Structures are given as C-alpha cells and as structure tokens.
Amino acid sequence: MTTYGGRRGQAERDAITVEIGYALCSAVFAAVVVFGAVAGPVLLFELPGGLERALPVAGAVLAGLLFVARVVSVLVRFQRPGQPSQPGRTNPDS
Structure with missing residues (x-):
C-alpha cells in the first residue's frame, strides 16, 4: 500500500473500501449458495427427523466457515504486492 509508513492517499483508501465490500458481498453470496445447497433438500423432500434437523445446522456451519x-x-x-515489472516489458503503472 504505502511505503515507509506514510499516510494513505484517497485512492488507496477507496481501493481498500471497494475490496472490503467485494470480499463481504462475494462471501455472503457464496455462503447463501452453500447453505441453500445443504439445507435446501429439507424444504423439498420428506426426510427423517434427525436429518431434517441436522441439515440446516450443517448448512449454517459450512456457510459460516466459507464466509x-x-x-x-x-x-x-x-x-x-503486484508482480514486479520485467525488463523489456511495458510497465502497466506507467
């Protein structure tokens, strides 16, 4: 991010904010999909009592871990840090 302990610029703070938002949104989406895949059969099928209670719990645990x-x-x-520039190649940051 910054070198030598300097203050972060507005662009760096914005990049961090966007990355945190992306991390949270993609994690919520993945967790919902996993929970639905594991606990969804309870809504669709008649399952034995123990399995009917265990699938939502297992789905919640897996979704939390995935999140x-x-x-x-x-x-x-x-x-x-990004990949350093290679000699003879154009630097994408220039």
Missing part, C-alpha cells in the same frame, strides 16, 4: 474463508482469502490476496 470467513472467502473474506480472508480476498483480503490477503489484495494485500500482496
């Missing part, structure tokens, strides 16, 4: 994993992976990937 956290997605947010962390997006934000960690955002922190990594």
Whole structure:
C-alpha cells in the first residue's frame, strides 16, 4: 500500500473500501449458495427427523466457515504486492 509508513492517499483508501465490500458481498453470496445447497433438500423432500434437523445446522456451519474463508482469502490476496515489472516489458503503472 504505502511505503515507509506514510499516510494513505484517497485512492488507496477507496481501493481498500471497494475490496472490503467485494470480499463481504462475494462471501455472503457464496455462503447463501452453500447453505441453500445443504439445507435446501429439507424444504423439498420428506426426510427423517434427525436429518431434517441436522441439515440446516450443517448448512449454517459450512456457510459460516466459507464466509470467513472467502473474506480472508480476498483480503490477503489484495494485500500482496503486484508482480514486479520485467525488463523489456511495458510497465502497466506507467
């Protein structure tokens, strides 16, 4: 982000805000899809009592884990510095 502990500029703060928003929105979407895939059969089929109670719990646990994993992976990937320029190639930041 910044070098030598300097203050962040407006563009960097905006980029961080957008990346956090993307991480949260994509994590919510992925968690909802996983929860629906795991707990959805309870709404569609007659299942035994134990399975009918276990699927929504399992779906919620998996959705929560996926949510956290997605947010962390997006934000960690955002922190990594870009690939350095190679000699003889055009620098995309120039």
